[in-house]
Amino acid sequence: MGVSDDSVRDTIETFRDVAAGQSDWWSAMEQLAAVTGSMGGELIGLGRDAAVPFNLMTGCAPETAAEFFAAGGGDTRVNSRVRRGSVIGELVVLDEADFTTAEDMARNPEYAEWIRRHDMHNACLTPLVKGPDLLVGLCVLRTEKQGNVSAEEKRAFAELAAHARAAVRTQMALQDHSLALLTEAFEAIRATVFLCGGDGRVRAMTPSAEALASAGDGLTVREGRLAPAAPADRSALDEAIRRAAAGLIDPGPPLALARPPGDDALLVEVAPAPRRQPLGFNVAVLVIVRDFSPNAARIAQAARALYGLTDAEAAVAAQLALGRAAAAIAYDRGVALGTVRFQVRRILEKTGAGSQLELAALLARL
Structure with a gap:
């Protein structure tokens, strides 16, 4: 069965609704998969050092995305789909014939097991937005039985990808605006807050947080990341940020970060940021200095x-x-x-x- 023109038009309208906040990415990914005859759709964010700030996957088990990260799926050394996708231009479309998935599986047993367990043997993808710290990619995922996309399905995917990119760009612009409002709201209540992305990099901070970081009084920012004054505190803070970005933060006391001799410890809380969308384009974690x-x-x-x-x-x-x-x-x-x-x-x-x-x-x- 060929690709339906009506289904393509309907999916274009869904992407437009997503951009306007009248629909959600989950619905759009499901429609994209249906149009291309695929098992599922994927909208993924790839950061530095194999980070995966967000990964929305439809048509598969809930744990699939977490297991993808655990298997090294975001690492260019492991996954040729990510490796090839990271070097091509926006909206350039690749299909399974462009990847070396069999070789990837032979070299990386955990990644191979992930592909077999979830039947992710074929993919068609394109980068939507490429920035210095984040690549947003679009993909359809196909089973071994479904095989590679047909020429017609690939053309439909390419057409829809342009509308998906427009939705991503619109939401990123809106979230940039929301980021400014969020920072202003925290400053209005005199809160000392660092706002971090899913990759742990600082996206914004309130003026009081900026003053704290500049003074180096227990916590500063180095190479875009929060750096406690005591190196021994770094791993604890990094782990808390990672867990918060994944929504896994556990209840418990604030972190006590060492300060100069004679000063009390700097008490810091790490929590997931409020989100209206399932994507962490900007802020995923709040690092709050106790006030x-x-x-x-x-x-x-x-x-x-x-x-x-x-x-x-x-x-x-x-x-x-x-x-x-x-x-x-x-x-x-x-x-x-x-x-x-x-x-x-x-x-x-x-x-x-x-x-x-x-x-x-x-x-x-x-």
Whole structure:
């Protein structure tokens, strides 16, 4: 069966809806796969040092993307699809005939096992956006039985890729704007926050965070990454950022980063950033330096009076407004994380805020 013109037009409209925020990437990837007769679609971000900031894959098991990373799938030395895709221009389309997948599998047993387990024997791909720190790629994934794409399917993929790139560029521009708003919201509540991408590189920081980094008072930025003053703290911070970027951050106390002799440790919390889309083009992780300012008491008092919050809800709201993560609030208050999450839902309902970010901006005006 050939490619349907109607299905191509429908998928183009879906990509336009994605750009406008009226549809989601998951639906678009499913349609792309259906149009090309493929098992699944993939939108992937590839960073430096084999980093995979995001990987949206449809038509496969939920654990497939995580296992791809674990098998070294983002490494150009392991995966010829990534290797070839990283050196071609935007919207240049390659299919399985351009890769050396059999050789990749022979040299890399873990990657070979991933391909066999998930039946990822064939692919057709193109880079959508290539930047110094991030490559966004589009791909359709095909089983061994489906084989390589046909000439007609490849043409349809190429046509749709142009519209996918337009959606990616639009969302990146919107997220750049959101990044500025996010930074302003944190600064309005005097929070010291570093905003990092999924690859761990610092995308932005509030003025107070910039001042902290410039002073080298326990934490600075080197080559685009956060660097604690004590080298021994580096691995702990890097691991916390990696886990937060993957959504795997565990509840627990802040990290205590060493400072110059005579000073208290610098307490830092690491948490996943709020996201409306499943893609981490810009900010995936918030690194929050604990703020012990008396603003919390003032915010709690005002929130209690204006929105009818209970004492416990007001205290939690104030801590959220100062940029603290729910897990850290639960730890400090000695309650279960589920209790704090329930209180957060009640706070959002009473204040009318649509998210914790909106809540922070709302309470910053109190």
